[in-house]
Amino acid sequence: MEGKTILDLRDIHKSFFIGTPNEFEVLHGVNFTVKEGEFVSIVGQSGSGKSTLMNIIGALDQPTAGEYTLDGVDIEKAKDHELSALRNKKIGFVFQTYNLIARTSALKNVELPMMYAGMGRRARNERAKELLESVGMSDRMMHKPDELSGGQKQRVAIARAMANDPAIILADEPTGALDSATGRLIMDIFHKLHEEQGKTIVLITHSPELSMETERIITLKDGSITGESKGTWQGLQAKEVK
Amino acid sequence: MLFFENISVAIAGLKANKMRSLLTMLGIIIGITSVIIIFIVGNSVTKGFSKILTEAGADTIEVVVLPKNTKNLYNIDDNVREMNEKDLITKDMLNQFKEEYKDKVVGLVQAESVYGDSMDGKGTVTRDNVVSKVQIRGYSKDYYKYFGNRTKMVQGRGFLDRDYAEGKRVCLVADKLVERAFRGDKDAAIGSEIEVNMNGVYYTYHIVGIYEYARDGIDIGGTTSDPDNPTTEIRIPYETARIANHAQNEGTQYIDVVVDSEVDGQAFAPEIRDYFNVKYYAKNDAYNVVVISMADQVQEFTSMFDMVKIAFLGVAAISLLVGSIGVTNIMLVSVTERTKEIGTRKALGATNKSIRLQFITEAIVICFIGGAVGVFLGITAGTALLNLLPMDLEPAIDATGIIISVLISVAVGIIAGYSPANRAAKLNPIDALRYE
Numbered sequence: 001m002e003g004k005t006i007l008d009l010r011d012i013h014k015s016f017f018i019g020t021p022n023e024f025e026v027l028h029g030v031n032f033t034v035k036e037g038e039f040v041s042i043v044g045q046s047g048s049g050k051s052t053l054m055n056i057i058g059a060l061d062q063p064t065a066g067e068y069t070l071d072g073v074d075i076e077k078a079k080d081h082e083l084s085a086l087r088n089k090k091i092g093f094v095f096q097t098y099n100l101i102a103r104t105s106a107l108k109n110v111e112l113p114m115m116y117a118g119m120g121r122r123a124r125n126e127r128a129k130e131l132l133e134s135v136g137m138s139d140r141m142m143h144k145p146d147e148l149s150g151g152q153k154q155r156v157a158i159a160r161a162m163a164n165d166p167a168i169i170l171a172d173e174p175t176g177a178l179d180s181a182t183g184r185l186i187m188d189i190f191h192k193l194h195e196e197q198g199k200t201i202v203l204i205t206h207s208p209e210l211s212m213e214t215e216r217i218i219t220l221k222d223g224s225i226t227g228e229s230k231g232t233w234q235g236l237q238a239k240e241v242k
Numbered sequence: 243m244l245f246f247e248n249i250s251v252a253i254a255g256l257k258a259n260k261m262r263s264l265l266t267m268l269g270i271i272i273g274i275t276s277v278i279i280i281f282i283v284g285n286s287v288t289k290g291f292s293k294i295l296t297e298a299g300a301d302t303i304e305v306v307v308l309p310k311n312t313k314n315l316y317n318i319d320d321n322v323r324e325m326n327e328k329d330l331i332t333k334d335m336l337n338q339f340k341e342e343y344k345d346k347v348v349g350l351v352q353a354e355s356v357y358g359d360s361m362d363g364k365g366t367v368t369r370d371n372v373v374s375k376v377q378i379r380g381y382s383k384d385y386y387k388y389f390g391n392r393t394k395m396v397q398g399r400g401f402l403d404r405d406y407a408e409g410k411r412v413c414l415v416a417d418k419l420v421e422r423a424f425r426g427d428k429d430a431a432i433g434s435e436i437e438v439n440m441n442g443v444y445y446t447y448h449i450v451g452i453y454e455y456a457r458d459g460i461d462i463g464g465t466t467s468d469p470d471n472p473t474t475e476i477r478i479p480y481e482t483a484r485i486a487n488h489a490q491n492e493g494t495q496y497i498d499v500v501v502d503s504e505v506d507g508q509a510f511a512p513e514i515r516d517y518f519n520v521k522y523y524a525k526n527d528a529y530n531v532v533v534i535s536m537a538d539q540v541q542e543f544t545s546m547f548d549m550v551k552i553a554f555l556g557v558a559a560i561s562l563l564v565g566s567i568g569v570t571n572i573m574l575v576s577v578t579e580r581t582k583e584i585g586t587r588k589a590l591g592a593t594n595k596s597i598r599l600q601f602i603t604e605a606i607v608i609c610f611i612g613g614a615v616g617v618f619l620g621i622t623a624g625t626a627l628l629n630l631l632p633m634d635l636e637p638a639i640d641a642t643g644i645i646i647s648v649l650i651s652v653a654v655g656i657i658a659g660y661s662p663a664n665r666a667a668k669l670n671p672i673d674a675l676r677y678e
């Protein structure tokens with residue numbers, strides 16, 4: 001693990017309803033780092049605080065206490081527009097419910113982060129096409145989200161997450177709404193991104209089975225990290241040989 | 243760049259909620275329609291007046307004998323004794339007046355209708371079982387001299403000095419009448435006698451010429467209700483009309499004084515009034531002379547018209563206000579409905595500014611489309627309204643009105659959209675994403 005550190009979380013706490021009688025803490029001092037090129041999973045039961053953690057990692061939410069550095073940027077000190085730029089360029093989100101923009105074609109959805117980054121029309125159109133092709137969606141580019149299946153939507157979402165070549169891909173239960181065969185397809189795309197392009201990926205899941213596919217497994221229980229282990233994944237090639 | 247994306251997103255959103263969008267636009271549509279109507283009608287009327295004034299060639303001043311405390315023509319005192327011959331302006335008075343002001347007054351235009359036993363001056367001509375509506379009206383020689391360009395001769399001749407002097411029973415008929423009464427045969431019409439029935443009293447004239455019928459520009463009361471069978475004028479010399487009315491030796495209540503083009507009619511008018519009133523009406527117990535210059539008339543109409551304008555402006559302002567509240571409301575709904583989308587956009591790197599711009603653009607698009615529809619409806623309604631006015635006006639559609647309307651629409655969009663857009667921009671990304 002000689003790569004540079006992409007994520008560095010130190011003693012992260014997160015509470016809700018601060019100052020009210022029903023105040024409660026969801027994250028109780030989370031520490032871990034992720035280095036460039038790693039494929040890490042955060043696994044835990046429902047309600048353990050995985051999504052809360054992911055929102056902090058994704059600069060969508062601020063921790064109540066602790067320090068968090070994303071690719072060298074101290075999140076706590078960043079201003080609103082700097083956070084926007086950070087989310088835009090350094091992070092690629094993949095949500096359980098896809099979150100594609102309605103009434104907007106797959107192509108335009110993939111173009112969106114590039115548009116916010118200020119990329120020219122031609123360049124972003126070309127890149128969006130390439131990305132959709134890489135997830136096997138080149139024949140559905142003009143379709144609107146409501147004309148796509150769940151698996152297809154998630155493939156578009158992954159292409160969109162890759163748009164600005166982010167430092168890290170954050171996927172929260174990306175296969176949670178899909179059947180197992182389609183889930184497999186989505187997982188294979190992540191593996192491909194990791195193995196062929198060396199993408200840093202953080203996968204959040206409640207499924208120990210899926211987490212075994214990653215290089216490093218961080219177990220979250222009731223808002224604290226209770227353990228770390230290695231995955232058993234042999235690589236895409238190995239799977240095909242079997 | 244983002245601009246066009248925002249517009250296409252906005253249009254897609256509007257298409258998805260057609261009915262709602264239309265209802266939202268209603269206030270803007272009505273408001274802009276009113277604005278355009280104001281512009282079209284206002285410009286057309288102004289243009290129409292200046293056309294009438296330039297066509298008239300010379301400024302005229304109406305001199306009318308009316309009850310003494312008459313302030314304006316719409317408010318004539320009717321508590322006075324009936325007018326008699328001694329109250330009228332006689333030929334002698336007119337001759338002296340002309341002599342006195344010969345450097346300023348160039349002509350006297352007089353006109354009089356022949357009524358017979360009809361109440362309204364409307365009569366009929368029946369030929370070959372075809373009934374045509376007519377009105378007999380005598381005009382003095384100066385009418386054709388100074389307002390000759392209002393009458394276009396089609397065939398035949400005008401009146402001769404002798405026709406006026408002797409009050410000959412000759413007439414000019416409209417080409418429209420020839421079409422009906424003579425089946426369009428102009429040659430047959432000229433030289434024929436025409437018999438007019440004024441509710442049982444018959445008048446016969448010798449046709450000497452045919453003039454081109456025109457919807458009268460200034461003459462309010464021209465009947466336009468039946469374009470195929472309009473009431474046309476049988477034009478006779480003024481003196482002939484006087485004889486027909488058995489008034490050849492009487493004075494007149496009404497004359498049009500044509501003044502030299504160098505003279506300012508509005509300033510000269512009171513001088514004429516004082517001349518008549520001091521000289522002839524000082525001892526009259528009930529009547530005197532009032533004067534109305536053409537400029538006065540235009541001013542009178544303009545100020546009346548300004549009231550109509552203000553009323554329309556009021557409608558426009560209220561509609562735009564209501565419309566903008568509607569747009570604000572629908573934008574708040576839209577922001578709420580799309581909270582999750584806003585969260586997603588923020589996760590993808592949208593800045594607060596770009597979210598704000600997106601929703602303001604959407605409000606502008608709504609108002610712009612509403613405004614465009616309003617411009618179209620306004621032009622249609624404005625043109626239709628002009629046809630209802632008792633004047634023959636060319637619809638004057640100018641770019642200024644349209645540009646101002648578009649600017650108003652965009653401004654309403656910005657004002658109405660700002661607060662919802664700002665609300666969207668300030669949404670916390672995580673709260674927006676978690677919104678169900």
Ligand SMILES: Nc1ncnc2c1ncn2[C@@H]1O[C@H](COP(=O)(O)OP(=O)(O)OP(=O)(O)O)[C@@H](O)[C@H]1O
Binds near residue numbers: 017026
């Ligand atoms: N914005 C919030 N306000 C209040 N409570 C919250 C908020 N977000 C999360 N929580 C609470 O924090 C706890 C952890 O929620 P979180 O969504 O992180 O769990 P999770 O591990 O992602 O679960 P799942 O696997 O079901 O998605 C839950 O008890 C939840 O109710």
Ligand SMILES: [Mg+2]
Binds near residue numbers: 051052
């Ligand atoms: Mg979760």
